Amino acid sequence: ATLDDVKAKGFVQCGVSSGVPGFSNADDKGNWSGIDVDACRAVASAIFGDGQKAKFTPLSAKERLTALQSGEIDVLTRNTTWTYTRDASLGLDFTAVNFYDGQGFMVRKDLGVTTAMDLDGATVCTEQGTTTELNMADFFRKNKLSYVPVVVQKADEALAAYDSGRCDVYTTDKSGLAAHRTKLADPKAHLILPETISKEPLAPVVRHGDNQWKDIVTWALHVQVNAEEMGISSKNVAKIKSETNDPSIKRMLGVEGDMGAQLGLPASWAYDIIANVGNYGEIFERNVGPSTPVDIPRGLNALWTEGGVMYAPPVR
Amino acid sequence: MSDNTTPNNNSFLHDAGNRAMIFQVLLLAVVVFVGYYLFSNLQANLDNRGISTGFSFFNEPAGFPILIHLIEYTEANTYGRAFFVALINTIVISLLGIVLATIIGVIMGLARLSKNWLVARLATIYIEVMRNIPLLLQMFFWYFAVLAALPAPAQSYEFADFLLNKRGIYSPNPMIQDGFGLVVFGFILSIVASIGLVIWAKKRQTKTGLWFPAYWSSLGLIIGITFLFLAVAGFPIEFDLPQKSRFNVTGGMVLPPEFVAVLVALSTYTGAFIAEIVRAGILSVNWGQTEAARSLGLRDNLTQRLIVLPQALRVIIPPLTSQYLNLAKNSSLGAAIAYPELVAVVMGTTLNQTGQAIETIGLCMLVYGSLSLSISIFMNWYNSKMSLIER
Amino acid sequence: MAIIFKPLPDLPPPSTSVGAVAWVRQNLFSSPLNVFLTLFSAYLLYLLVPPIVSWAFINATWEGTSKAACTGGGACWAFVSVYFDQFMYGLYPEKETWRINLAVILLIVMVGAFAIKTINKLYLSVAIIFVYPIVAYCLFAGGVFGLEAVETSLWGGLFLTVLLGVVGIVASFPLGVLLALGRRSDMPIAKSVCVVFIETIRAVPLITILFMASVMIPLFLPDGINFNKLLRVLIGIILFSSAYMAEVVRGGLQAIPKGQYEAADAMGLTYWQSMILVVLPQALKLVIPGIVNSFISLFKDTTLVYIVGMFDFLGRIQAANHDSNWLGTTIEGYAFAALIYFIICFGMSRYSMALERKLETGHKRN
Amino acid sequence: MTNTNMARAQLAQGEEAIIEFNDVNKWYGDFHVLKNINFSIKKGERIVVCGPSGSGKSTMIRCINRLEEHQKGAILVDGVEMNNNLKNIEAIRKDVGMVFQHFNLFPHLSILENLTLAPIWVRKTPKKQAEEMAMHYLERVKIANQALKFPGQLSGGQQQRVAIARGLCMQPRIMLFDEPTSALDPEMIKEVLDVMVQLAEEGMTMVCVTHEMGFAKTVADRVVFMDAGEIVEANEPHEFFDNPQHDRTQMFLSQILNH
Amino acid sequence: MTNTNMARAQLAQGEEAIIEFNDVNKWYGDFHVLKNINFSIKKGERIVVCGPSGSGKSTMIRCINRLEEHQKGAILVDGVEMNNNLKNIEAIRKDVGMVFQHFNLFPHLSILENLTLAPIWVRKTPKKQAEEMAMHYLERVKIANQALKFPGQLSGGQQQRVAIARGLCMQPRIMLFDEPTSALDPEMIKEVLDVMVQLAEEGMTMVCVTHEMGFAKTVADRVVFMDAGEIVEANEPHEFFDNPQHDRTQMFLSQILNH
């Protein structure tokens, strides 16, 4: 089973993307950060109580699924859209959504375009091998718009082609648009159009058949959301653990009972996640929030109590 | 004398034939075993992980667009058709690349042998620079250099009805009208006429010894007659002219920059290798051959054409074949700059959408295998034809 | 009475046939066509050289901490100098990079020693092929002799490129020789196995093989058995280049006159003795250029590991291009990459030429 | 077994045959290159083989150390039949030295290494001893001072002498020469023939394909004339030259000697 | 112009010089390979050039059809000076046939095509006529039956004869031979020399570099001896062989003839 392998190895091997600011990105010292990276660190914390016991394999869109199938990585925490086919036929299982995304378009401001419906006849750059390609095709077909696709192997070159004027439009998930815009020569000259043309629930992926492992990854995410809802953060978690009387919190943080054992984890697994990585809100703020260059509004990813769709089953 | 012929110590293992046999049987066994082992692992792994196999996905709609398609293709077509679109793109770029690279290679190879110091030096620099820089970098260079050098569609360069901008080269798209049959007839007629001319020129030489520039004249003949018939039929072609629109150019035929960049990169890169092959081939022809030809009074151009090149070809063809194969394989790098060839479409998009790694990668390998095989069969045929003349 | 023969003294050649003027006349303006070609080439040079020089040198900026420092309008070499270490060593820990340097210096010294006549080539080859890899591996990976262990996923940059290239060539070499011998053998099965292997591998692009190696090999192995990605990629590269090497070596084997085989046979040498003592030394010497050519191709082809998510030299440069401090330095990065690849590849081809001359035993007679 | 008996009959009485061809036939594909060769050579005998180009002379002597396979009949060298048995072949090759028309020296090895290669690797002679022996033979052929050069640095005649010394270094009991002088110019021919005459005087068994009739006359015990894959005539030199039996032999001799 | 006068003086009275070397000097880079060559050849004369290796024999005759350039002096062939004028060079090359030591046949063309190539492309002879002529010359050299073979399929002697026929097919007035027999074995040498003797008897102007002294004695009008880039001695054969003037010539002859 994967958990045993991971325990034996002493670390979790995660597949991540090779450079999407805010989601997974290595700095010049080789330190990884981002929402996807934190999802992996949460799993490592749950198992080892140490978020640093995670290693990252940068994967291109092309090889990510195969790498997971072949067992080269333990979990794929790379902005991967949860789709029916992927879930059903590839021997993969999606866990819980850690980011609700949707595809959008970016154009140069000086084109004077304000809505995607204006894009008839445009040339569109995108990265190869993602659902983006399909959504783009569906969108244009549905709206009877003509377009010219330029599909580049890697996002960087796709963006460079857009930047150099090969395309009028660059399309990818909106989170990606925001992140990529920071890389353009003049970010302010570009505009992200309001339309969201697809549902892109991004979720970590595991191999089909190992339910225990799937549950660990799933609940590592649920705990983060629950913690935010309960107002527990990395800063106050230690204090709350020692002071709280709320039985549901006690249960979750492992003060009472041994919820961890059911998944083969230490009792303090949830506590460790929150202490090491933080709750979902913290993670979001830290990586892509308004204080970062990526600057993505919380939007759909707000808690259900605050108008978003982030809703986690209770830990009981 | 039979007693005398008794070989001493004729143990089974000392017989050369037996030894070879044993070794080979062992080898075969190892190969079969390893093959079986890998295959059974594969099956077990696929079963374990619930990965479905097979090519049924080929009949499902692909849903993704392809920039360059020489056969009709839309998102609604199947993966199968997408595969063929990509296959054709690969073949087209390979064949065009081969032709261009050969031309560049021959010119550069001759230039490097030129008596003109400057020309020879420049050719050397070209060859060394091209050969020693990775093709991928060269592709990026050409792609982004081309893009950087060209204007946006709104500021397109225009020549007659041609447009040139970042989106490609746009040309009028000829559309055949009624009466084109006459032109086709004229074209066939001109070919027949020029074949006749060539035969006549040969005959005349046999009789009178005089040469007639038959090939140049037949070229003129073909162009002339075809044009005549065009005029008679009242130019039964209409052109769909490219027009600037809001974002792009609509109408006309377009040669996208991806295609141009891949083609240029492949042919200049391979051309440098071919140049060296050509040079070596020409040098391999004994200088004595040139001297003999000269001492017979042949001019230098005739010496090259009749004596040196035919012999150099024998040396050139085998390594040339490998370069052609390399070019075909290197076309797979086109994926990096958005040229929708086989690797991009099949190992890229299709693989990612269907997840059928074994099938798609296997298919790619198979296609490249057959492509390489056909090129080398063709070249071997040509090679044997060349050497047949020699011996 | 015989007249004593005294040869006339040698006279210096007339100035029309030697000297600068004669040189220019013969090499640049010997015929109308040549005059045209010369002028045309000179014009080409005029078009190309000045802009490149002014971009790369005159207007270039050499120092700074971000793109903003580059105001000269020329190349922004500051980017390269800031990122230089990462380009060279990838994410290898900074205080450990001396280990890489040491290994490289060691290799250069050893290879360079081939050019020295008095050194025993056999021992040197053995040292390079068998001893050096172990030493180098210990240095790189660490974990022994008190060296800190460095994971392979941190290896990158030019270091990784060179590693892939060198290991690829060194390991593929013996395999290639075996395949070549197999292909030329009389044994039908052995021969067909070799032929099929060589032709299959040569027919497919390296990309597909790397892809196989990086993501598919595990599917072919029993559950639970898995090994390092770098190792798998290396195996892919070795198999790939061994097929090419085999063809190069086969060329050399074919060029050895039959008489050499016969002489060896007539002396009573066994198959392996005659191969190792007589045939291979000659054949390999003949194909040094071919071997170096495959080395150069392989070295350049290692750039393809980017598609399996490894950050070699080029990969590092591309990654650095994302740095928001240095946006817009793609051209400098690629130019630097091109320069380094050129220097290394060109250097290798020149070295091989020098090596060939050194190994020449006596002038050729026909 | 009549053919074999015939071969025996050709032997001088009581002396031992060291090489025997019993009804040997060989084909190259469809081409019948050796036809019923029956012939036997005594210890210490010196045989010169001659005949027109393409008559199968080289093929015949190359069969002796099995550089070529024959398809019918038997070749016995030192009583051992030459067949696919590797042990036998290797053993015989140690005893048979061969000197090729084109020398076939190993160009990547120095002269000394060329000579010591086989003794060291085949005979397992200690290196030092092998080198001493090599120097001895090099002196015999008068080029000891060239020992450290490479073959490419020697003239044709010198190379051919090295080839002979290399053959001798295995201390063979039989030496085969395949036109050892035809690639040489007149001055060099003399050098080489001198060495061979010396060897002959020491009683080495020698089979030599050559058209140097002077050599044949002075040195050979018997001269064998071949044509079209057959042995047409074999006789003592003075009989052979002065009184050839076959008209084919006469014709050949007239061509060669008149030149 | 004293040198020129000397050259003239060597001419028999009243006869016309078809090749004239006037004070010709040639350098290969710094190496002075031909030194003050003054020499002239009459129509129909047969000259044999000999001398030690490297003395410049080949270089000299290759200057005649300007396969090599000379740097000083003048070479007149048929009254035309050989200089950079392409027209002249081509015209002269049509009139001068050359036979190389290594034949230099075109291996990718059949024998017949080898022979008709120049007539068809240079002389614009009708193909049929060219082939007839080619067959005629092939008969002259007795290998008409090989016309459709390729050079690789012929023996050395046959190839050399084809080379001669090829030279003759241009119906040249002068034939140059550069050691035409040195790549051949004794039997083949005879074939080739026979053809040359025949040509000589028909009165062709011939310049032949060779060391076949028999040929020189029977055929040559004059023998030229070169050393170190100079013409040391030029004389009628019987004078040359029986009574050489220079010590250098004597030494050379003693070497050659004693073999």
Ligand SMILES: Nc1ncnc2c1ncn2[C@@H]1O[C@H](COP(=O)(O)OP(=O)(O)OP(=O)(O)O)[C@@H](O)[C@H]1O
């Ligand atoms: N490998 C081969 N395959 C086919 N035929 C061959 C082969 N080797 C030799 N022959 C033919 O066998 C015949 C005898 O060859 P061999 O070399 O024994 O002749 P030879 O008497 O030594 O002649 P030479 O004096 O020219 O060396 C020749 O006709 C030759 O063409």
Ligand SMILES: Nc1ncnc2c1ncn2[C@@H]1O[C@H](COP(=O)(O)OP(=O)(O)OP(=O)(O)O)[C@@H](O)[C@H]1O
């Ligand atoms: N291309 C060249 N460059 C420099 N030196 C040359 C060249 N060709 C010939 N030589 C030198 O010129 C000299 C004369 O050469 P040439 O070939 O005329 O000699 P030769 O008299 O024909 O000798 P041989 O009898 O060996 O053919 C030789 O010393 C030779 O080394």
Ligand SMILES: [Mg+2]
């Ligand atoms: Mg022979």
Ligand SMILES: [Mg+2]
């Ligand atoms: Mg010469």
